[in-house]
Amino acid sequence: MPEKSDDVTEALEKELLQYNEGMYILRLYIAGSTQRSVKAITSIKEICEKHLQGRVQLEVIDTYQKPQLARKDQVIALPTLIKELPLPLKRIIGDLSDTEKVLVGLDLIEKDAGR
């Protein structure tokens, strides 16, 4: 990958952080239209609507179509939801059926916070 685009991304990330704190950038990697993929998409959409209304940028990627992106994002397990922002980076893997764990992963609730 050319370094330039990395720099650009980084700069963008910084900007986003600065001016738009609380903004979420999420990427969901799925493996085609399996049941598990559908389930993951449904789950994350639900969570976004419920918890991140208006401050989330979600991209769903079919790994089969873009393996190079999966490589760049170091995706192994599918489905994987990558929370690029806010930092720290998180890889939330699985079909996202355990909502509590997803919320923990997204830093929306504290770990082990009773719910």
Next chain:
Amino acid sequence: MDNRLSKKSAGGGVNFALKKSKTGIPGFDEITAGGLPLCRPTLVCGSAGSGKTLFALEFLVNGILKFDEPGVFVSFEENEAELIENVASLGWDLKGLTEQGKLFIDHVHIERSEIEETGEFNLEGLFIRIEAAARAVGARRIGIDSIEALFSGFSSDSLLRAEIRRLFRWLKAKNLTAVITGEKGNQMLTRHGLEEYISDCVLFLDNRMQGQVATRRMRIIKYRGTSHGTNEYPFLLTERGFSVVPITALAMDYEVSTQRVSTGVERLDTMLGGSGCYRGSSVLVSGTAGTGKSSLGACFVSAACGRGEQAIYFSFEEAPKQIIRNMGSIGIDLQTPVDQGLLTFHSVRVTSFGLEMHLAGMLRMIDEVKPAVVVIDPISNLNSVAVLEDVKEMLARIIDYMKMQGITAVFTDLSHTGSSLEATEAGISSLMDTWILLRDIELNGERNRGMYVLKSRGMSHSNQIREFIISREGISLKDVYIGPGGVLTGTARVVQEAAETEEQILRQRKADSMRQELKRREKALQMRIQELQDAFAAEKEEIEQELAETQAKEKNLAYNKSALAAMRGRDKEER
């Protein structure tokens, strides 16, 4: 060609003879009769730093460079830049190969702290990445180093195991010949029991310390459908990569020669059945310090080079220049053959690296030079880096190797004063065809060298001890004096020889004088005979004269008588 054909049959699943994929690793393809199982995964396990990664990488690099089979390297540990840097010293240009589209390096990074598991998943992402990479370069080979890193990233063991099993099956289905590395476990071959999933070929790499020297060894734990040696094969990571030291002559079926080669010492050739040792035989020259072992070795190579043959002199003690200088002082010119390119020196301290490294280095050099005579001086030094058993094994290997090539090998061996020669050499003497023993003989305040042929297979050899003389003119052998006082050498021999000469002269003189005496006596006798004969002759003459006189007198007497009578008668008549 071969690979392409076999690809089909492997895919069909009805191949009886196992098709193999050559690794191109020197020695490895020999011990596995062709390499790794084609289109199947091979597990390479071993402890940290045992060379697993390198094995996998070399398999790929050789695949690209030697067999035109592109490859994918999936690294769970090092990233692309690190890998490129690490193997650059081996002359592998991973970057170049990547740019040529022959190699694809995919670094899989797993950071446990980033991962949150929230439900069911599989490792399809990894599969997709591998497949994309394989497709990008048209890969035939793949290295995965080390897949066990997955276990640190994900919590579900059973899921990982299922996925790994699926991966291996998938690789097979994709007709990829795979090398999968695994860290050595406590109870199992690998930490997570990968060997359970790989049934075709499992290799074990080991890096053991012995004394202060590490020795790398490889063992084929299983190789389905192939007969393979169960031994541990030493291997090396040299500046040219992986190198397995092959046991060359599993069956001792090499050709033997009846041709003789001179040892460079005329009298020694005579002692060895008249014309030196057999070509391709192994000669052990043992002796205590300073008995002239190296000199004899130098004589061997010098003679070989004199015949226009190639020779290698491996020295563990002296630098080439020093050997040349020292041998020059005793009339053995080694500089000329070096200049002519006939003689190659290889000097290295024994302790600089392990036994196998020495062995591999030697074999490689022998391969390059293709010599007729090889001298290894001395083998006893090898004991300082390995136990006798290992040294013996190594020597057996090198001897077998050289015998196969018809190379005459001379090994010098330093034996220690005081210890029994036969006991210390028992391990190696049986490997040797000819054993020449040099020993010093101390007598009359001086130390001289003695030599005898302890054994020499296939020839009637002399049983005599000879004095081994190293002079400015070179090496020569002299008969020793064996008398009532024992074996005499050096000055004592010279003195003895002088005494003998003197005695001989005396004897000669005595004989001469006796001969003269005899002559004198004969002469005297003859004189006496002459004298007697003369006397006799004189006497005879006298007697004969006397006889004649008597006869004359008698005649006269008779005449006178008749005359008287006549006179008397006349008188009577006239008166």
